[in-house]
Amino acid sequence: MALAGAGVIAMNHPAQAQTAAQPASAATAPAAPTFASAADSDPLALGWMQGFPPAPDKIIRFDLASNRFPVTRWTFSHVRQLMPTAAVWRGRGAPSALPHAPRDIGQVPYTDANGQRHTFAEMLALTYTDGILVMHKGKVIYEKYFGALDDHTQHIAMSVTKSFVGTLAAMLAAEGKLDPSAPVTRYLPEMAGTAYGDATVREVMDMTVGVKYSENYADPKAEIWDYSRAGGMIPRPADYAGPKDFYAFLKTLQKDGEHDTAFAYKTVNAELLAWIVKRVSGQNLSTVLSERIWQPMGAEQDAYFIVDSIGNESGGGGLNTALRDLARFGETMRNDGRFNGRQIIPAAVVADIRRGGDPAKFAKAGYATLPGWSYRNMWWVANDDHGAFEARGIHGQAIYVDPKAQMTIVRYASHPIAANGANDPVTLPAFRALAQELMKQQ
Amino acid sequence: MALAGAGVIAMNHPAQAQTAAQPASAATAPAAPTFASAADSDPLALGWMQGFPPAPDKIIRFDLASNRFPVTRWTFSHVRQLMPTAAVWRGRGAPSALPHAPRDIGQVPYTDANGQRHTFAEMLALTYTDGILVMHKGKVIYEKYFGALDDHTQHIAMSVTKSFVGTLAAMLAAEGKLDPSAPVTRYLPEMAGTAYGDATVREVMDMTVGVKYSENYADPKAEIWDYSRAGGMIPRPADYAGPKDFYAFLKTLQKDGEHDTAFAYKTVNAELLAWIVKRVSGQNLSTVLSERIWQPMGAEQDAYFIVDSIGNESGGGGLNTALRDLARFGETMRNDGRFNGRQIIPAAVVADIRRGGDPAKFAKAGYATLPGWSYRNMWWVANDDHGAFEARGIHGQAIYVDPKAQMTIVRYASHPIAANGANDPVTLPAFRALAQELMKQQ
DSSP, X not given: OOOTTOOOOTTOOHHHHHHHOOOGGGTXXXXXXXXXXXXXXXXXXXXXXXXXXXXXXXXXOSSGGGGSTTTHXXXXXXXXXXXXXXXXXXXXXXXXXXXXXXXXXXXXXXXXXXXXXXXXXXXXXXXXXXXXXXXXTTEEEEEEEOTTOOSSSOEEOTTHHHHHHHHHHHHHHHTTSXXXXXXXXXXXXXGTTSTTTTOBHXXXXXXXXXXXXXXXXXXXXXXXXXXXXXXXXXXXXXXXXXXXXXXXXXXXOOBOSOTTSSOOOOHHHHHHHHHHHHHHHTSOHHHHHIIIIITTTTOSSOEEEEBXXXXXXXXXTOEEEOHHHHHHHHHHHHTTTEETTEEOSOHHHHHHXXXXXXXXXXXXXXXXTSTTOEEETTEEEOOSTTOOEEEEEGGGEEEEEETTTTEXXXXXXXXXXXXXXXXXXXXXXXXXXXXXXXXXXX | OOOTTOOOOTTOOHHHHHHHOOOGGGTTSOOOTTSOOTTTTOTTTTTTTOBTTBOGGGXXXXXXXXXXXXXXXXXXXXXXXXXOEEEEOOOSSOOOOOOBOOOOOTTOEEEOTTSOEEEHHHHHHHTTEEEEEEEXXXXXXXXXXXXXXXXXXXXXXXXXXXXXXXXXXXXXXXXXXXXXXXXXXXXXXXXXXXTXXXXXXXXXXXXXXXXXXXXXXXXXXXXXXXXXXXXXXXXXXXXXXXXXXXXXXXTTOOBOSOTTSSOOOOHHHHHHHXXXXXXXXXXXXXXXXXXXXXXXXXXXXXXXXXXXXXXXXXXXXXXXXXXXXXXXXXXXXXXXXXXXXXXXXXXXXXXXXXXXXXXXXXXXXXXXXXXXXXXXXXXXXXXXXXXXXXXXXXXXXXXXXXXXXXXXXXXXXXXXXSSTTTTHHHHHXXXXXXXXXXXXXX
């Protein structure tokens, strides 16, 4: 079964996943009203982790409870306080300019995929937004924070992480350091005899690998939980005897079906690609990201990765950034790789991503909320008349770029439902309506 | 028994402590030659945590081995990759100026406390320096990094942390928000019935509390280990049933002897003072430090604290900073609280610290390497003709300020011996000799 945008669940677990793993066919229904509203789950209003020390029932620890909504409304903005991390250095000096030209777009009306009328501002609460920033023609026209997030604290990007990894891999390929047509085993000989033993790097980058690995959150036996436990992203039982780092887990994966026939979204592909990026660059993922993107684009804050027990950064979903820096990256992609007065990503790399992947292969995955989309280098491509493309992470994390409208939207959220099938019907029409409104005003 | 400058051992453990806990009377002997030299223990040369993934015997995990020299030569610069942390935000914008005017002071000769001749540069290797920065008249004249440290990575400050906490407490006192003469229980009523039930805040700030708590690293049953386990700074056995956060541990402490009779260096006093600072300010320690010092002084990098299982920052020894920011703080203290064009710390607060505490009470602690010194607001004061004062952390962490020579030295190190009795005979004469050389050149 397919999950729209589902990815690594750094802080998810089976109990919550029963709800998260809605089949895609049901995902066009609005979020079930069984969850507290955004206002009623506001972590500050609820008093979590306030007081010195907090009251016993207001304490959040690294345990299964910390992974459940509504506690996630706090944890998604405080990952480093719960687990080991590695810094993505912003460099020295002042951050790059991010000029503000505020507009009141909160009242922009739209109709969601279920035919209901909302305003843009209403969408934010309906989808448990922690922070949103809208750029138009290079200026910040709207920036709001809610709950535990503010304009400089890092929030977990979930699978938006994958789009960074895919972009870095494509950059290395453009430099001739990585050959997408090469077998995975050229870079990772230890993957011989696994699902990846006869896969190419391109199949990994576009997630068309046939690998026995389920990302079905509803199934406590799904391999996504083994992956998460191996990486230390969720607590392990006392008698845990499984792999204790990401790569030890990757080496256990076996083939299931054929490669290159259908898009199959699996976090392990991103983790494997991150491993390849390290091997090819000879650097840690945090260093590659710092030197190639974070420093050149003049990030305002350091970012950070969750690391496993042996220091491997989680390339599947472990990046945490300030929202403004996510906006800088989105603008870099919108501007054909240029930002902060320099060409940060080769224009050809961005063009290749924006052209998208094979829609026929994508269609086989059955994403009801993403008709006609495709997937390329770990980006989601709308293939629409605006040329929109997106980086997506569970619980509502997003970089949404609309080149035609000269608009970039970045959003961090803590939606109670992991799969973006619950977000998309409410958010994607809002993004599109805002784009059209902004184009009218030009 | 007294340990010179021994404090919290975020990353220490009994096996290492057998060596660390030299009696002060033996501390004037040079470091025993049973340890690998600085060059032979260089973490880069040894290949630790290099490769993707590192070879099995080059991996460093959060386990007892990670706390042993020479592995500490890497871990002291990578604490956040091993445990949960909280950021001390530097703010936005460019860092404050830290002008460089390099001088080759490496060849400055001196005689150590044991009568041996060295140069300043030789001292660095003899004492396992990870980074050193010397400022003279407000300019960086010397800056060197070794092993795993560089000019922007955070290194654990160990008990230098305490001097930040003491300064913050004194700032709150100067504002009338904290009364040093008040009983501890005015701010922490839950400490009634403990060792602190009849202690004053002043006694905590100056460490003259009579509390049953041993910081003797040689004794596996010493309370320092209970404290460290409670805070999660060292691994816990599987059957651990003790306190699971710092404050739960503090509440178990019982009285031993009288208050206000002798200086007794115990990390729990700093942890308790950090707790008081939070209660009085109504903010987390990381926020207090960010708003009152890190942002105003224009820090170049975020700093971070180790946090326990419920988010309490370690005020006893858990701060990690880049060396340049430690230099900015040292210069702030040298300049009577002024730096970056503003009065960051009230001049009266700095003057009070520099006047020192009661040398008679200090003498009772028997620090052979610190004759005539005293202790005030968690700073060590030489009471010498240069007005020198110091923030000190085990394994060689230091901020050494010599006002008369207009010199500030900051140093991070990973000396195999925890107690600074092993460092002092080699480093303190070097610092003094450099001061005198710089005064000659004026």
